Amino acid sequence: MKFQEISDKLTRFINKYNYLAEERSANVLFLLKCIVLKYLADNQHLDFEAHQKAIKKNFTLDYVLAIWQGRPLETPFWGQEQTEPQPIGDEIWAWVSEFIQSSPALAGENPGLIGNLYEASLLLNHKKNHGVFYTPENIARYMAADVLEAFSPGNQQQDFRVLDPACGSGSLLSAIYDAIMVRSGELTPEQQATQHRQLLETGLLGVDRDPMACLVTRLILTLKGKEYVKPLGIFCGDILTEELVAVQSVDVVIGNPPYVGHKEIQTDYMKQLKNRYGEVYRDKGDLSYCFIYRGWELLKPGGQLIHITSRYFIEALYGKPLRAFIRKAFAIQEIVDFNGLRVIEGVGVDPAIIRLLKTNRIDDAQRIQVKRFFIKNHKPESYSKLIESLVQTDQPSDFYESFELSQIQLNDDSWRLYSPLTRRIIEKIEAKTPFTLDNVVHSFQGIITGNDKAFIFEVTDPVRPGFESSWLKPWIKNKDVKAFEVAKPQKQILYTNQISAIDEHPELVAHLEAYRDKLKNRRECKNGKLAWYKLQWGRDPDHFERRKIVFPYKATQNRFAIDEAHAYFSADVYGLILKPRLYHQITEEFLVLLLNSKLYNYYFKSYGKKLGDKLYEYYPNTLLRLGIPDIKDETIKVFKDSYDRIVELKKSGDNVGLGKILAEIDQWFYVFFELNQIEIAAIETNR
Known part of the structure; x- marks a missing residue:
């Protein structure tokens, strides 16, 4: 109810003042500043009553965050915002004041709420036009739990780095931050503050082509602390074509890369990608194939790649080069096959989660944990329960079958994710079929x-x-x-x-x-x-x-x-x-x-x-x-x-x-x- 009420207020403002008709970035930025100001005020990081006259005359992120810090910022929080005073008219300021003081309080709320509001109220049609669909919180938490296998809290983890190569509004990085800080709960307050600073300044990296999405990610991470710390690892750009992160410098690549087929990619950009990622990206391949290869380049030896991506690569004809690459470059640890359940709202693509370990040698005994959902008539309102069932590993699930298979059994023509029972059936069939349909x-x-x-x-x-x-x-x-x-x-x-x-x-x-x-x-x-x-x-x-x-x-x-x-x-x-x-x-x-x-x-x-x-x-x-x-x-x-x-x-x-x-x-x-x-x-x- 709280989220919906705030979202409705933002929507009514947009409709009343037509704020997103033109100058999308400037107007989205205005509403984001309103949300951030409210969050800081509700959590007692600044006194809105005491500062509202000054804020009205200089309504910039740098000024608002400087009030929280208690002194001017040494460097701009976001270089694309104008930092000179921007006074606001009385009518608009009356709306801002009412929004901050009368909307449901955000005290104690996870700052990730800002990302949700951005996606629900401010993003409008931008997602579909760019093949962008953000990761639901429950899936983000499930994926983030895998990151903790490679992390231990404390000073010995100063060089631990996690990258989201298409970070969007930061849901995955937010989930990773939360999981790490929960594990750091036994540290002293001073150690936790150090851990917070390390994560924001060196530990969490994100890249996105959308400047506004990068801003939202920075804001979410910044507001997770009791004191202002600027995130230094969030970059606006294209991870596939720009050298924004050093190769072999990150421990974990976690992402939800854009689902974009060859028909939606501009010809010049496609040629550039095929030249750069020709080993995996050919013909009618999906853009997400390039992200897997790029993740491999950026990972340290022994690093993990965790993606939620289209499951089409498992069987698609044009996914064969990618399957061959994954099989030789990674130890495949886990595949969660939703088996056609479209658990991300509004996405016309069937997702799967893959967890891979970068290694120079694949052990013949490498086993893959497969969780494959049963084909049933599930309704969208039950999807949360389905995702939550993934972490309940102590008992059989009614929603999916869980089994292991050997990586050496995978065939590049198609990955057949067979349970032991299915494998026995198929082996019996193929033992008595001397030729294929193609032969006849x-x-x-x-x-x-x-x-x-x-x-x-x-x-x-x-x-x-x-x-x-x-x-x-x-x-x-x-x-x-x-x-x-x-x-x-x-x-x-x-x-x-x-x-x-x-x-x-x-x-x-x-x-x-x-x-x-x-x-x-x-x-x-x-x-x-x-x-x-x-x-x-x-x-x-x-x-x-x-x-x-x-x-x-x-x-x-x-x-x-x-x-x-x-x-x-x-x-x-x-x-x-x-x-x-x-x-x-x-x-x-x-x-x-x-x-x-x-x-x-x-x-x-x-x-x-x-x-x-x-x-x-x-x-x-x-x-x-x-x-x-x-x-x-x-x-x-x-x-x-x-x-x-x-x-x-x-x-x-x-x-x-x-x-x-x-x-x-x-x-x-x-x-x-x-x-x-x-x-x-x-x-x-x-x-």
């Missing part, structure tokens, strides 16, 4: 038109005058593909890529003329590789004009079906075509039954790339790694009959009969792969 099928992606309005029609639309029937093809999308079933196409695509002379078809030109400008503006048209009237990525029409297996690119579970209608489809659908049968008897029917089985749903999800709580990415590079068994001719015939029966049951709506035959097929695969009842139960519950 070709895969291809659907069409990208570049302008659907120009090329996609409802089947109920009047036939275009003069259009040749061969130009119009049946068209399906992701939602039309179910397990064992492809919905009857309700749309058509105008397939123009086989037309060599558009001028010979005036009726076609007449239709496309309304879209000509937009079509010509497509990248491939602008660079001369594509005629303006053609589909942007028309693919090979022979792939569509045949029997094939189709499946959605993103889905919550395996959905494979045989397309008998020669349908064309959009890029959110993929197709599979059988390769020549040189050494196997695999058919489309068998593959669809296998891939839709509960066992192979479990198998794929054990290593497939997650997108949120339950969604998975069925990218061919991942899917085609599935092992495929070698089945005899007579068994193939049985599966063909089963498939035909399933299609009939789905058409008739006989769900009871359908459920029975699907259960029989699942049981056949359980027996074939020699699974026991415990393993079957894990598959049936998908846990």
